[in-house]
Amino acid sequence: MRSRLGHALLRAQRIQGRDVWRAVRWYVTGTVAVQAAAAAAVVSVDRVRKRRQPPTGEFPRTPPATLPVAHSTVTTYTFGADLYEDMLAAIRDARRTVYFETFIWKSDDVGQRFKDALLAAARRGVEVYVVFDSWANLVVPPAFQRFPRLPTLHVLRFPLVRPGLLTLNLRKTGRDHRKILVIDGEVSFVGGYNIGSLYATQWRDTHVRVEGPSAWELENAFVDFWNDHRKRRHPQIPDRGARAWEARIRAAQNAPNRLSFPVRGLYLEAIDRAEHRIYITQGYFIPDRDILRGLVQAARRGVEVKVLIPEVSNHVLADWAARAYYTQLLESGVQLWLFQDAMVHAKTMTVDGRWTTVGTTNIDRMSMTGNFEVNLEIYDDDLAAQMEKIFATDLTNSRQLTLREWESRGLLSKIGERILRRLGPLL
Numbered sequence: 001m002r003s004r005l006g007h008a009l010l011r012a013q014r015i016q017g018r019d020v021w022r023a024v025r026w027y028v029t030g031t032v033a034v035q036a037a038a039a040a041a042v043v044s045v046d047r048v049r050k051r052r053q054p055p056t057g058e059f060p061r062t063p064p065a066t067l068p069v070a071h072s073t074v075t076t077y078t079f080g081a082d083l084y085e086d087m088l089a090a091i092r093d094a095r096r097t098v099y100f101e102t103f104i105w106k107s108d109d110v111g112q113r114f115k116d117a118l119l120a121a122a123r124r125g126v127e128v129y130v131v132f133d134s135w136a137n138l139v140v141p142p143a144f145q146r147f148p149r150l151p152t153l154h155v156l157r158f159p160l161v162r163p164g165l166l167t168l169n170l171r172k173t174g175r176d177h178r179k180i181l182v183i184d185g186e187v188s189f190v191g192g193y194n195i196g197s198l199y200a201t202q203w204r205d206t207h208v209r210v211e212g213p214s215a216w217e218l219e220n221a222f223v224d225f226w227n228d229h230r231k232r233r234h235p236q237i238p239d240r241g242a243r244a245w246e247a248r249i250r251a252a253q254n255a256p257n258r259l260s261f262p263v264r265g266l267y268l269e270a271i272d273r274a275e276h277r278i279y280i281t282q283g284y285f286i287p288d289r290d291i292l293r294g295l296v297q298a299a300r301r302g303v304e305v306k307v308l309i310p311e312v313s314n315h316v317l318a319d320w321a322a323r324a325y326y327t328q329l330l331e332s333g334v335q336l337w338l339f340q341d342a343m344v345h346a347k348t349m350t351v352d353g354r355w356t357t358v359g360t361t362n363i364d365r366m367s368m369t370g371n372f373e374v375n376l377e378i379y380d381d382d383l384a385a386q387m388e389k390i391f392a393t394d395l396t397n398s399r400q401l402t403l404r405e406w407e408s409r410g411l412l413s414k415i416g417e418r419i420l421r422r423l424g425p426l427l
């Protein structure tokens with residue numbers, strides 16, 4: 001009797017277990033299908049809109065400015081053509097070493113000029129080290145990604161497949177999202193600019209050039225990455241340790257292989273310290289809960305918080321994922337400014353006119369805790385003033401999104417946002 005009851009209970013449990021499992025499968029499949037449909041709809045509408053009304057790609061420019069910072073100089077760039085000319089000139093002037101690292105490297109005119117300049121440097125005996133990300137350049141013709149064999153040219157294609165994704169080993173995940181150029185250990189560049197003709201004139205981005213002892217910060221960042229990821233055929237670069245201990249200019253490197261993500265920490269710290277103002281410029285702005293809370297708390301304690309993002313970026317899904325946070329930000333008093341007519345792709349922040357960061361790190365999950373990134377943090381009032389001047393110029397090309405406008409958006413948008421907000425952690 002007891003065993004018959006036991007069997008019946010067991011069977012009932014099994015049936016219930018199967019039902020639960022089936023319900024879970026339906027829920028997951030349904031959710032994914034709804035998200036895929038919403039994403040497809042948003043992407044299609046965006047394509048049509050951009051075809052009908054392509055962005056003009058015009059925006060006010062702030063000319064490059066060079067300022068003394070600590071014992072070095074820092075030059076700010078906000079227009080790609082200016083930056084690329086100076087980067088190419090620096091490669092042409094190189095005497096000993098060129099370290100060049102980029103996420104995207106287009107095969108267009110600008111990309112070809114960089115390739116030619118790097119090859120010319122290697123041919124005249126300069127040791128040239130090149131790193132670029134395979135995933136980011138999947139659409140670039142393979143022929144462009146091939147280089148002649150030269151004893152002074154060392155090329156590292158950061159691998160397409162990152163095995164950690166399959167083995168759940170965080171150390172073996174992440175894309176190389178960095179953009180660095182270092183010449184002879186004396187001049188270095190970093191910022192948001194990838195390499196390509198579009199970025200030369202039609203995207204608003206920010207890069208800096210550091211000349212002097214603090215150029216070492218980015219040299220060291222390159223050497224660390226190279227030595228950690230080089231193949232057996234690649235020479236090791238001597239890591240000479242800190243030639244500059246200068247606290248006013250420091251590089252922070254996000255490095256999944258070291259389980260180290262200090263750029264996120266420097267953002268959180270600086271936001272936490274803010275007393276007067278925080279100005280952020282970002283191409284993709286999907287803050288995690290701590291950055292969001294930091295900004296909300298800063299605004300609530302009376303800090304003027306302004307976030308400048310593109311009205312329409314080149315990644316419409318990132319735009320939609322970002323919208324999930326607008327209500328909370330606007331309600332707490334954070335100002336959202338939408339850049340007009342062009343993509344703004346800079347990754348910068350200034351706090352209280354004292355502290356600046358410029359680098360490659362977006363405020364999104366992939367950059368903050370996923371990819372290899374590098375940012376400079378700079379404590380200097382004059383540089384912060386220059387960055388605030390750039391920010392003010394950008395605001396003249398932006399419109400403020402008010403809470404009232406945001407709240408009056410249509411029901412369809414609200415539904416789309418709810419569905420697409422779950423993509424945030426993937427971006």
Ligand SMILES: O=P(O)(O)OC[C@H](O)CO
Pocket residue numbers: 103104177192194283314315362
């Ligand atoms: O990944 P980022 O910030 O360099 O931006 C790259 C662009 O989105 C390319 O589509």
